[in-house]
Amino acid sequence: MKRFTIVTASLSLLLLLSSCENFFDVRPGNAIEEDDFFQNREDLNASAVGMYEALSGEVHKFLLWGDARADMVTTGQDDPDPYINEFVLNNVSASNPYTDYSGLYRTIARCNRQLEKVYEVAALDDKMLERDAGAYYGEALLLRALCYYMLVRTYDQFPLITSDYSEDIRFVNEQGDTVSRSTIALSADEIRGLYNMPSGKQEVWQLIYNDVLTVLGILPLNYQWNRNNLPAQERYGRVSQPLASTLAAEVALWLGEYRSASAFANSPILNHQHSLGSSGTWPNQFTSSYASAHSLFLLGYKYSNSFETNRLQEFTSSLRADGGKYYLKPVSHVVDSIFSHEDENADIRTQFSYKAIGADTVIWKYIGLDNVSSRRPPYESSASWQVYRSADAYMLKALASLMLNDYATAFNFVNMIREARGLEELLPEETDYTNKELMMNMIFRERAREFAFEGKRWYDLMLWTELSGRNMLAEKVAEKYPESQRAERKAYLEQESNWYLPIDARLWQ
Secondary structure, three states, X not given: OOOOOOOOOOHHHHHHHHOOHHHOOOOOOOOOXXXXXXXXXXXXXXXXXXXXXXXXXXXXXXXXXXXXXXXXXXXXXXOOOHHHHHHHHXXXXXXXXXXXXXXXXXXXXXXXXXXXXXXHHHHHOOOOOHHHHHHHHHHHHHHHHHHHHHHHHHEOOOOEOOOOOOOEEEEEOOOOOEEEEEHHHOOHXXXXXXXXXXXXXXXXXXXXXXXXXXXXXXXXXXXXXXOOOXXXXXXXXXXXXXXXXXXXXXXXXXXXXXXXXXXXXHHHHHOOOOOOOOOOOOOHHHHOOOOOOOEEXXXXXXXXXXXXXXXXXXXXXXXXXXXXXXXXXXXXXXXHHHOOHHHOOOOHHHHXXXXXXXXXXXXXXXXXXXXXXXXXXXXXXXXXXXXXXXXXXXXXXXXXXXXXXXXXXXXHHXXXXXXXXXXOOOOHHHOXXXXXHHHHHHHHHHHHHHOOOOOOHHXXXXXXXXXXXXXXXXXXXXXXXXXXXXXXXXXXXXXXXXXXXXXXXXHOO
Protein backbone atom coordinates (compact mmCIF):
# COMPACT_ATOMS: atom_id res chain seq x y z
CA MET A 1 0.00 0.00 0.00
CA LYS A 2 1.15 3.54 -0.68
CA ARG A 3 1.61 5.73 2.39
CA PHE A 4 -0.16 9.08 2.15
CA THR A 5 1.18 12.02 4.14
CA ILE A 6 -1.44 14.56 5.14
CA VAL A 7 -0.53 17.98 6.51
CA THR A 8 -3.30 19.61 8.55
CA ALA A 9 -3.72 22.45 10.98
CA SER A 10 -5.38 20.19 13.53
CA LEU A 11 -2.89 20.18 16.41
CA SER A 12 -5.10 22.18 18.75
CA LEU A 13 -8.07 19.92 18.01
CA LEU A 14 -5.97 16.82 18.62
CA LEU A 15 -4.72 18.16 21.94
CA LEU A 16 -8.30 18.87 22.94
CA LEU A 17 -9.32 15.32 22.09
CA SER A 18 -6.35 13.87 23.88
CA SER A 19 -7.58 15.45 26.89
CA CYS A 20 -23.32 11.26 -15.47
CA GLU A 21 -26.42 13.53 -15.24
CA ASN A 22 -28.48 11.35 -12.97
CA PHE A 23 -25.69 11.66 -10.45
CA PHE A 24 -26.73 15.29 -10.09
CA ASP A 25 -30.49 14.88 -10.41
CA VAL A 26 -31.34 15.50 -6.78
CA ARG A 27 -34.85 16.90 -7.01
CA PRO A 28 -37.95 15.36 -8.60
CA GLY A 29 -39.85 17.22 -11.26
CA ASN A 30 -42.73 18.01 -8.91
CA ALA A 31 -40.51 19.32 -6.09
CA ILE A 32 -41.15 22.61 -4.33
CA GLU A 33 -39.13 25.42 -5.87
CA GLU A 34 -35.98 26.07 -3.85
CA ASP A 35 -36.72 29.78 -3.49
CA ASP A 36 -39.84 28.79 -1.57
CA PHE A 37 -38.27 25.93 0.35
CA PHE A 38 -35.01 26.91 2.07
CA GLN A 39 -36.51 29.43 4.49
CA ASN A 40 -36.05 28.09 8.03
CA ARG A 41 -34.60 25.42 10.28
CA GLU A 42 -37.46 23.01 9.55
CA ASP A 43 -36.68 23.19 5.83
CA LEU A 44 -33.01 22.47 6.53
CA ASN A 45 -33.99 19.48 8.65
CA ALA A 46 -36.20 18.09 5.88
CA SER A 47 -33.40 18.57 3.37
CA ALA A 48 -30.94 16.87 5.74
CA VAL A 49 -33.12 13.77 6.04
CA GLY A 50 -33.23 13.61 2.24
CA MET A 51 -29.43 13.34 2.08
CA TYR A 52 -29.61 9.79 3.45
CA GLU A 53 -32.29 8.47 1.10
CA ALA A 54 -29.96 7.65 -1.79
CA LEU A 55 -27.67 5.58 0.45
CA SER A 56 -30.54 3.49 1.81
CA GLY A 57 -31.07 1.84 -1.56
CA GLU A 58 -27.41 0.92 -2.00
CA VAL A 59 -26.70 -1.43 0.91
CA HIS A 60 -26.75 -4.60 -1.22
CA LYS A 61 -23.92 -3.04 -3.24
CA PHE A 62 -22.00 -2.33 -0.06
CA LEU A 63 -22.34 -6.03 0.82
CA LEU A 64 -20.91 -6.94 -2.59
CA TRP A 65 -18.10 -4.39 -2.48
CA GLY A 66 -16.97 -5.16 1.06
CA ASP A 67 -17.80 -8.85 1.56
CA ALA A 68 -18.48 -10.78 -1.65
CA ARG A 69 -14.93 -10.05 -2.81
CA ALA A 70 -13.39 -11.00 0.55
CA ASP A 71 -12.63 -14.34 2.16
CA MET A 72 -15.81 -15.05 4.16
CA VAL A 73 -18.42 -14.98 1.37
CA THR A 74 -19.14 -16.99 -1.77
CA THR A 75 -22.14 -17.53 -4.02
CA GLY A 76 -25.05 -19.58 -2.73
CA GLN A 77 -26.53 -20.56 -6.09
CA ASP A 78 -25.69 -23.71 -8.01
CA ASP A 79 -25.95 -21.65 -11.19
CA PRO A 80 -24.62 -18.30 -9.97
CA ASP A 81 -25.85 -14.97 -11.22
CA PRO A 82 -22.99 -13.89 -13.52
CA TYR A 83 -22.73 -10.34 -12.17
CA ILE A 84 -22.75 -11.50 -8.53
CA ASN A 85 -20.22 -14.20 -9.34
CA GLU A 86 -17.81 -11.63 -10.76
CA PHE A 87 -17.47 -10.20 -7.25
CA VAL A 88 -16.99 -13.62 -5.67
CA LEU A 89 -14.32 -14.48 -8.25
CA ASN A 90 -12.68 -11.03 -8.06
CA ASN A 91 -13.03 -10.62 -11.78
CA VAL A 92 -15.44 -7.67 -11.94
CA SER A 93 -16.09 -6.11 -15.34
CA ALA A 94 -16.71 -2.40 -15.96
CA SER A 95 -20.14 -3.26 -17.35
CA ASN A 96 -21.24 -4.91 -14.08
CA PRO A 97 -24.30 -2.93 -12.89
CA TYR A 98 -23.34 -3.38 -9.24
CA THR A 99 -20.25 -1.21 -9.74
CA ASP A 100 -22.52 1.78 -10.31
CA TYR A 101 -21.67 4.42 -7.72
CA SER A 102 -24.35 6.93 -8.67
CA GLY A 103 -26.08 6.46 -5.29
CA LEU A 104 -22.99 7.83 -3.58
CA TYR A 105 -22.86 10.78 -5.95
CA ARG A 106 -26.54 11.56 -5.45
CA THR A 107 -25.78 11.73 -1.74
CA ILE A 108 -22.73 13.91 -2.39
CA ALA A 109 -24.82 16.25 -4.56
CA ARG A 110 -27.43 16.61 -1.82
CA CYS A 111 -24.72 17.24 0.77
CA ASN A 112 -23.17 19.92 -1.45
CA ARG A 113 -26.52 21.63 -1.81
CA GLN A 114 -27.05 21.57 1.95
CA LEU A 115 -23.58 23.01 2.54
CA GLU A 116 -24.33 25.98 0.32
CA LYS A 117 -27.78 26.59 1.81
CA VAL A 118 -27.16 26.33 5.57
CA TYR A 119 -25.87 29.81 6.24
CA GLU A 120 -28.31 31.39 3.79
CA VAL A 121 -31.14 29.88 5.83
CA ALA A 122 -29.47 30.89 9.11
CA ALA A 123 -29.59 34.50 7.92
CA LEU A 124 -33.34 34.18 7.23
CA ASP A 125 -34.37 32.32 10.40
CA ASP A 126 -33.71 34.42 13.50
CA LYS A 127 -34.48 31.40 15.69
CA MET A 128 -31.45 29.49 14.40
CA LEU A 129 -28.44 29.69 16.66
CA GLU A 130 -24.85 29.56 15.46
CA ARG A 131 -24.51 26.05 16.89
CA ASP A 132 -27.58 24.98 14.88
CA ALA A 133 -26.01 26.18 11.65
CA GLY A 134 -22.76 24.44 12.59
CA ALA A 135 -24.64 21.22 13.25
CA TYR A 136 -26.38 21.17 9.87
CA TYR A 137 -23.21 22.20 8.03
CA GLY A 138 -21.15 19.60 9.89
CA GLU A 139 -23.72 16.89 9.21
CA ALA A 140 -23.56 17.45 5.44
CA LEU A 141 -19.77 17.71 5.44
CA LEU A 142 -19.39 14.47 7.43
CA LEU A 143 -21.81 12.50 5.27
CA ARG A 144 -20.00 13.69 2.15
CA ALA A 145 -16.65 12.68 3.68
CA LEU A 146 -18.08 9.24 4.45
CA CYS A 147 -19.09 8.83 0.79
CA TYR A 148 -15.63 9.79 -0.43
CA TYR A 149 -14.07 7.47 2.14
CA MET A 150 -16.01 4.61 0.61
CA LEU A 151 -15.04 5.69 -2.90
CA VAL A 152 -11.31 6.08 -2.23
CA ARG A 153 -11.04 2.50 -0.91
CA THR A 154 -13.27 0.96 -3.58
CA TYR A 155 -12.36 2.66 -6.87
CA ASP A 156 -9.05 3.64 -8.38
CA GLN A 157 -10.43 6.66 -10.25
CA PHE A 158 -13.46 8.81 -9.56
CA PRO A 159 -14.27 12.52 -9.62
CA LEU A 160 -14.27 14.97 -6.73
CA ILE A 161 -17.34 17.18 -6.64
CA THR A 162 -17.38 19.72 -3.85
CA SER A 163 -19.76 22.39 -5.18
CA ASP A 164 -23.52 22.48 -5.53
CA TYR A 165 -24.36 21.66 -9.14
CA SER A 166 -28.05 21.07 -8.53
CA GLU A 167 -29.08 24.66 -9.20
CA ASP A 168 -28.69 27.10 -12.07
CA ILE A 169 -25.01 27.74 -12.64
CA ARG A 170 -22.80 29.95 -14.76
CA PHE A 171 -19.99 28.40 -16.76
CA VAL A 172 -17.87 29.01 -19.85
CA ASN A 173 -18.85 26.87 -22.84
CA GLU A 174 -16.59 25.63 -25.64
CA GLN A 175 -17.16 28.84 -27.59
CA GLY A 176 -15.82 30.88 -24.68
CA ASP A 177 -19.19 32.39 -23.82
CA THR A 178 -20.38 32.62 -20.22
CA VAL A 179 -23.81 31.01 -20.02
CA SER A 180 -26.32 30.30 -17.26
CA ARG A 181 -28.28 27.06 -17.29
CA SER A 182 -29.84 24.50 -14.98
CA THR A 183 -27.43 21.67 -14.22
CA ILE A 184 -30.17 19.13 -14.78
CA ALA A 185 -30.50 20.41 -18.36
CA LEU A 186 -26.78 20.07 -19.13
CA SER A 187 -25.47 17.50 -21.56
CA ALA A 188 -23.08 14.78 -20.41
CA ASP A 189 -20.17 16.60 -22.07
CA GLU A 190 -21.04 19.82 -20.26
CA ILE A 191 -21.29 18.03 -16.92
CA ARG A 192 -17.81 16.57 -17.39
CA GLY A 193 -16.42 20.07 -17.39
CA LEU A 194 -17.74 20.75 -13.89
CA TYR A 195 -15.96 18.13 -11.80
CA ASN A 196 -12.39 17.67 -10.67
CA MET A 197 -10.66 14.37 -11.44
CA PRO A 198 -8.06 14.23 -8.65
CA SER A 199 -4.42 13.95 -9.63
CA GLY A 200 -3.97 11.12 -7.14
CA LYS A 201 -5.51 9.49 -4.11
CA GLN A 202 -3.59 11.72 -1.73
CA GLU A 203 -5.83 14.61 -2.77
CA VAL A 204 -8.90 12.57 -1.81
CA TRP A 205 -7.47 11.41 1.50
CA GLN A 206 -6.60 15.00 2.36
CA LEU A 207 -10.13 16.18 1.55
CA ILE A 208 -11.64 13.43 3.72
CA TYR A 209 -9.35 13.97 6.69
CA ASN A 210 -9.57 17.75 6.69
CA ASP A 211 -13.35 17.68 6.32
CA VAL A 212 -13.75 15.26 9.23
CA LEU A 213 -11.48 17.40 11.41
CA THR A 214 -13.57 20.44 10.49
CA VAL A 215 -16.70 18.58 11.54
CA LEU A 216 -15.18 17.80 14.93
CA GLY A 217 -14.83 21.52 15.49
CA ILE A 218 -18.39 22.55 14.56
CA LEU A 219 -20.79 19.63 15.10
CA PRO A 220 -21.97 19.78 18.73
CA LEU A 221 -21.65 16.66 20.86
CA ASN A 222 -24.96 14.75 21.20
CA TYR A 223 -26.75 17.48 19.25
CA GLN A 224 -30.56 17.36 19.45
CA TRP A 225 -31.83 18.12 15.97
CA ASN A 226 -35.36 18.90 17.09
CA ARG A 227 -34.46 20.32 20.52
CA ASN A 228 -36.17 17.30 22.09
CA ASN A 229 -35.02 13.91 23.25
CA LEU A 230 -34.01 12.25 20.03
CA PRO A 231 -35.89 9.19 18.80
CA ALA A 232 -33.64 6.30 17.78
CA GLN A 233 -34.27 7.08 14.10
CA GLU A 234 -32.45 10.37 14.47
CA ARG A 235 -29.96 9.45 17.17
CA TYR A 236 -28.46 6.59 15.19
CA GLY A 237 -29.85 7.17 11.70
CA ARG A 238 -28.01 10.47 11.31
CA VAL A 239 -24.31 11.16 11.45
CA SER A 240 -22.99 12.61 14.69
CA GLN A 241 -19.94 13.92 16.49
CA PRO A 242 -19.08 10.47 17.96
CA LEU A 243 -19.21 9.10 14.42
CA ALA A 244 -16.89 11.88 13.25
CA SER A 245 -14.38 10.94 15.96
CA THR A 246 -14.56 7.27 14.96
CA LEU A 247 -14.11 8.04 11.28
CA ALA A 248 -11.20 10.37 12.12
CA ALA A 249 -9.58 7.54 14.09
CA GLU A 250 -9.96 5.12 11.20
CA VAL A 251 -8.65 7.54 8.58
CA ALA A 252 -5.72 8.41 10.84
CA LEU A 253 -4.84 4.71 11.06
CA TRP A 254 -4.76 4.49 7.27
CA LEU A 255 -2.47 7.50 7.17
CA GLY A 256 -0.08 6.19 9.81
CA GLU A 257 -1.01 8.83 12.40
CA TYR A 258 -1.38 6.37 15.25
CA ARG A 259 -1.34 8.82 18.17
CA SER A 260 -4.08 10.81 16.48
CA ALA A 261 -6.07 7.63 15.88
CA SER A 262 -5.79 6.65 19.54
CA ALA A 263 -6.89 10.11 20.69
CA PHE A 264 -9.84 10.31 18.31
CA ALA A 265 -11.11 6.88 19.40
CA ASN A 266 -11.41 8.06 23.01
CA SER A 267 -14.38 10.33 22.37
CA PRO A 268 -16.97 7.72 21.27
CA ILE A 269 -15.67 5.23 23.85
CA LEU A 270 -16.33 7.71 26.66
CA ASN A 271 -19.66 8.95 25.27
CA HIS A 272 -22.50 7.92 27.60
CA GLN A 273 -25.02 7.58 24.74
CA HIS A 274 -23.04 4.77 23.12
CA SER A 275 -21.66 1.51 24.46
CA LEU A 276 -20.58 -1.99 23.53
CA GLY A 277 -23.84 -3.27 24.99
CA SER A 278 -24.15 -6.89 26.03
CA SER A 279 -24.43 -10.26 24.33
CA GLY A 280 -28.14 -10.26 25.12
CA THR A 281 -28.80 -7.03 23.22
CA TRP A 282 -26.30 -7.54 20.38
CA PRO A 283 -28.83 -9.11 17.92
CA ASN A 284 -31.15 -6.12 18.37
CA GLN A 285 -28.91 -4.19 15.99
CA PHE A 286 -30.37 -6.26 13.17
CA THR A 287 -33.74 -7.49 14.41
CA SER A 288 -35.09 -4.05 15.35
CA SER A 289 -35.92 -1.26 12.95
CA TYR A 290 -33.41 0.92 14.77
CA ALA A 291 -30.75 -0.21 17.18
CA SER A 292 -29.94 1.14 20.61
CA ALA A 293 -26.66 2.24 22.11
CA HIS A 294 -24.62 -0.24 20.03
CA SER A 295 -24.93 2.01 16.98
CA LEU A 296 -23.04 5.11 15.93
CA PHE A 297 -24.63 5.36 12.49
CA LEU A 298 -26.96 3.06 10.60
CA LEU A 299 -29.31 3.00 7.65
CA GLY A 300 -32.64 1.92 9.11
CA TYR A 301 -35.79 0.56 7.49
CA LYS A 302 -39.29 0.34 8.87
CA TYR A 303 -41.63 -1.91 6.93
CA SER A 304 -44.69 -0.37 8.55
CA ASN A 305 -43.58 3.03 7.26
CA SER A 306 -44.37 3.00 3.52
CA PHE A 307 -42.97 -0.56 3.21
CA GLU A 308 -39.35 0.56 3.65
CA THR A 309 -37.09 -2.36 2.72
CA ASN A 310 -33.66 -3.20 1.35
CA ARG A 311 -32.44 -6.16 -0.75
CA LEU A 312 -30.50 -7.99 1.96
CA GLN A 313 -33.15 -10.69 2.43
CA GLU A 314 -33.13 -11.30 -1.32
CA PHE A 315 -29.33 -11.59 -1.36
CA THR A 316 -28.93 -13.88 1.67
CA SER A 317 -32.05 -16.03 2.16
CA SER A 318 -32.14 -19.52 0.65
CA LEU A 319 -35.96 -19.62 0.73
CA ARG A 320 -37.66 -18.46 -2.45
CA ALA A 321 -40.91 -18.14 -0.51
CA ASP A 322 -39.23 -15.37 1.50
CA GLY A 323 -38.11 -13.58 -1.64
CA GLY A 324 -34.65 -15.07 -1.25
CA LYS A 325 -32.37 -15.67 -4.22
CA TYR A 326 -29.42 -16.88 -2.15
CA TYR A 327 -26.92 -14.85 -4.10
CA LEU A 328 -24.40 -14.97 -1.24
CA LYS A 329 -23.55 -17.36 1.57
CA PRO A 330 -20.70 -17.85 4.07
CA VAL A 331 -17.61 -19.80 3.06
CA SER A 332 -18.00 -22.57 5.60
CA HIS A 333 -14.36 -23.55 6.10
CA VAL A 334 -13.29 -19.91 6.45
CA VAL A 335 -15.97 -18.79 8.91
CA ASP A 336 -15.50 -21.97 10.93
CA SER A 337 -11.85 -21.03 11.39
CA ILE A 338 -12.69 -17.43 12.38
CA PHE A 339 -15.54 -18.08 14.79
CA SER A 340 -14.63 -19.92 17.96
CA HIS A 341 -16.86 -22.98 18.12
CA GLU A 342 -15.43 -24.14 21.41
CA ASP A 343 -17.32 -21.12 22.79
CA GLU A 344 -20.26 -21.23 20.38
CA ASN A 345 -22.80 -21.37 23.19
CA ALA A 346 -21.29 -18.26 24.75
CA ASP A 347 -20.35 -16.00 21.82
CA ILE A 348 -23.57 -14.42 20.56
CA ARG A 349 -21.88 -13.55 17.28
CA THR A 350 -21.39 -17.24 16.47
CA GLN A 351 -25.05 -17.91 17.19
CA PHE A 352 -26.49 -15.01 15.21
CA SER A 353 -24.15 -14.10 12.34
CA TYR A 354 -24.70 -17.25 10.28
CA LYS A 355 -26.44 -20.61 10.54
CA ALA A 356 -26.53 -24.03 8.93
CA ILE A 357 -30.15 -24.74 8.02
CA GLY A 358 -30.57 -28.13 6.45
CA ALA A 359 -28.18 -28.32 3.52
CA ASP A 360 -27.78 -24.54 3.37
CA THR A 361 -25.44 -22.26 5.28
CA VAL A 362 -26.91 -18.77 5.39
CA ILE A 363 -25.99 -15.28 6.52
CA TRP A 364 -28.47 -15.01 9.39
CA LYS A 365 -28.06 -11.35 10.36
CA TYR A 366 -30.46 -10.10 7.73
CA ILE A 367 -33.09 -12.84 7.79
CA GLY A 368 -33.27 -13.91 11.45
CA LEU A 369 -35.36 -12.46 14.26
CA ASP A 370 -33.58 -14.31 17.06
CA ASN A 371 -30.51 -16.48 17.53
CA VAL A 372 -32.50 -19.72 17.22
CA SER A 373 -34.78 -20.14 14.21
CA SER A 374 -37.36 -17.32 13.92
CA ARG A 375 -37.21 -15.63 10.53
CA ARG A 376 -38.42 -12.37 9.07
CA PRO A 377 -41.77 -12.52 7.29
CA PRO A 378 -41.50 -13.02 3.52
CA TYR A 379 -40.44 -9.93 1.59
CA GLU A 380 -40.05 -7.82 4.76
CA SER A 381 -36.35 -7.11 4.36
CA SER A 382 -35.98 -4.36 6.96
CA ALA A 383 -32.83 -5.30 8.88
CA SER A 384 -30.72 -2.24 9.66
CA TRP A 385 -27.45 -1.76 7.81
CA GLN A 386 -24.85 -0.86 10.40
CA VAL A 387 -22.36 1.65 9.01
CA TYR A 388 -20.49 2.26 12.28
CA ARG A 389 -20.99 0.89 15.78
CA SER A 390 -19.44 1.55 19.16
CA ALA A 391 -17.38 -1.60 18.67
CA ASP A 392 -15.61 0.15 15.79
CA ALA A 393 -14.13 2.70 18.19
CA TYR A 394 -12.95 -0.03 20.60
CA MET A 395 -11.32 -2.00 17.78
CA LEU A 396 -9.65 1.12 16.37
CA LYS A 397 -8.34 1.98 19.83
CA ALA A 398 -6.86 -1.51 20.08
CA LEU A 399 -5.18 -1.22 16.67
CA ALA A 400 -3.80 2.27 17.32
CA SER A 401 -2.44 1.16 20.69
CA LEU A 402 -0.80 -1.86 19.09
CA MET A 403 0.89 0.30 16.45
CA LEU A 404 2.19 2.51 19.29
CA ASN A 405 3.59 -0.62 20.98
CA ASP A 406 1.16 -0.13 23.87
CA TYR A 407 0.47 -3.84 24.06
CA ALA A 408 -1.33 -3.80 27.40
CA THR A 409 -3.95 -1.31 26.19
CA ALA A 410 -4.47 -3.21 22.94
CA PHE A 411 -4.91 -6.45 24.89
CA ASN A 412 -7.35 -4.86 27.35
CA PHE A 413 -9.58 -3.52 24.58
CA VAL A 414 -9.72 -6.92 22.90
CA ASN A 415 -10.85 -8.39 26.22
CA MET A 416 -13.53 -5.70 26.63
CA ILE A 417 -15.06 -6.74 23.32
CA ARG A 418 -14.81 -10.47 24.07
CA GLU A 419 -16.49 -10.12 27.46
CA ALA A 420 -19.28 -7.97 26.01
CA ARG A 421 -20.06 -10.78 23.56
CA GLY A 422 -20.18 -13.54 26.18
CA LEU A 423 -16.63 -14.88 26.03
CA GLU A 424 -14.21 -15.23 28.91
CA GLU A 425 -11.36 -12.76 29.01
CA LEU A 426 -7.95 -13.89 27.85
CA LEU A 427 -5.36 -14.10 30.62
CA PRO A 428 -2.12 -12.18 30.09
CA GLU A 429 -0.03 -14.98 31.55
CA GLU A 430 -1.50 -17.35 28.96
CA THR A 431 -1.28 -14.98 25.98
CA ASP A 432 1.83 -13.70 24.22
CA TYR A 433 0.25 -10.26 23.99
CA THR A 434 3.56 -8.47 23.34
CA ASN A 435 3.86 -10.36 20.05
CA LYS A 436 2.69 -7.72 17.56
CA GLU A 437 1.92 -10.16 14.74
CA LEU A 438 -0.13 -12.39 17.05
CA MET A 439 -2.01 -9.41 18.48
CA MET A 440 -2.77 -7.95 15.06
CA ASN A 441 -4.13 -11.30 13.95
CA MET A 442 -6.23 -11.42 17.13
CA ILE A 443 -7.68 -7.93 16.59
CA PHE A 444 -8.60 -8.52 12.95
CA ARG A 445 -10.11 -11.86 13.89
CA GLU A 446 -12.27 -10.06 16.46
CA ARG A 447 -13.25 -7.55 13.78
CA ALA A 448 -14.20 -10.42 11.47
CA ARG A 449 -16.46 -11.90 14.17
CA GLU A 450 -17.97 -8.58 15.20
CA PHE A 451 -18.60 -7.15 11.73
CA ALA A 452 -19.13 -10.33 9.69
CA PHE A 453 -21.15 -9.67 6.51
CA GLU A 454 -21.46 -5.92 7.22
CA GLY A 455 -19.45 -4.74 4.21
CA LYS A 456 -16.18 -4.25 6.11
CA ARG A 457 -14.03 -7.33 5.56
CA TRP A 458 -12.39 -6.38 2.22
CA TYR A 459 -11.40 -2.99 3.60
CA ASP A 460 -10.15 -4.59 6.82
CA LEU A 461 -7.87 -6.83 4.77
CA MET A 462 -6.58 -3.74 2.94
CA LEU A 463 -5.89 -2.01 6.26
CA TRP A 464 -4.28 -5.15 7.70
CA THR A 465 -1.96 -5.17 4.70
CA GLU A 466 -1.13 -1.50 5.26
CA LEU A 467 -0.36 -1.92 8.96
CA SER A 468 1.57 -5.19 8.73
CA GLY A 469 3.52 -4.61 5.53
CA ARG A 470 2.40 -8.05 4.38
CA ASN A 471 -0.25 -8.69 1.74
CA MET A 472 -2.89 -10.15 4.02
CA LEU A 473 -5.62 -9.45 1.48
CA ALA A 474 -4.07 -11.77 -1.10
CA GLU A 475 -3.32 -14.43 1.51
CA LYS A 476 -6.75 -14.47 3.13
CA VAL A 477 -8.95 -14.12 0.04
CA ALA A 478 -7.08 -16.89 -1.79
CA GLU A 479 -8.11 -19.30 0.98
CA LYS A 480 -11.77 -19.25 -0.03
CA TYR A 481 -11.14 -20.69 -3.49
CA PRO A 482 -10.65 -24.37 -4.39
CA GLU A 483 -7.08 -25.44 -3.78
CA SER A 484 -6.40 -25.70 -7.51
CA GLN A 485 -7.20 -21.96 -7.94
CA ARG A 486 -5.51 -20.49 -4.87
CA ALA A 487 -2.06 -19.81 -6.30
CA GLU A 488 -3.46 -18.05 -9.36
CA ARG A 489 -5.93 -15.97 -7.31
CA LYS A 490 -3.26 -15.03 -4.78
CA ALA A 491 -0.87 -13.90 -7.51
CA TYR A 492 -3.63 -11.77 -9.04
CA LEU A 493 -4.45 -10.09 -5.72
CA GLU A 494 -0.83 -9.43 -4.89
CA GLN A 495 -1.13 -6.56 -7.37
CA GLU A 496 -2.73 -3.63 -5.56
CA SER A 497 -4.21 -2.34 -8.81
CA ASN A 498 -6.49 -5.40 -8.80
CA TRP A 499 -8.07 -4.44 -5.48
CA TYR A 500 -10.23 -1.69 -6.96
CA LEU A 501 -13.49 -1.96 -8.85
CA PRO A 502 -13.57 -0.79 -12.45
CA ILE A 503 -16.04 1.80 -13.65
CA ASP A 504 -17.19 2.46 -17.19
CA ALA A 505 -14.61 5.01 -18.33
CA ARG A 506 -17.11 6.58 -20.71
CA LEU A 507 -18.87 8.12 -17.71
CA TRP A 508 -16.06 10.58 -17.11
CA GLN A 509 -14.13 10.87 -20.37
